Amino acid sequence: MGTQDDHGNELIPRPELIPDALRAALAVVAPGRLDEMQAMKDEAFAKAVEWRSLRPVQSWVPIWAKEIEIARRPDLSVRYARAERDLEHEDPTIAGEALRELSAVLEEALKAVRE
Secondary structure: OOOOOOOOOOOOOOOOOOHHHHHHHHHHHOHHHHHHHHHHHHHHHHHHHHHOOOHHHHHHHHHHHHHHHHHHOHHHHHHHHHHHHHOOOOOHHHHHHHHHHHHHHHHHHHHHHHO
């Protein structure tokens, strides 16, 4: 696994941005999503062959790095779960705030894995 951050309460260190490290991290923080990860990886590799491009594989890595970043950091996972729940709120103001919060969490997670 990779680097330590200054967030303090991570469940695990941030993994390296390579498939085996991402899989190992996901097995710890969200083992129920391993099949989903593998299916997306298989699809990315199939598209890479079909398109004769590494772009699908290169896209798969940050998608899962972001998902793991959220799962390994309780501060982000709580915000994400709350925002996801409130997306369906009957009050459009609350649903709109939830959408903005969800976007902010995703942006923060993606920024963290790109550091």
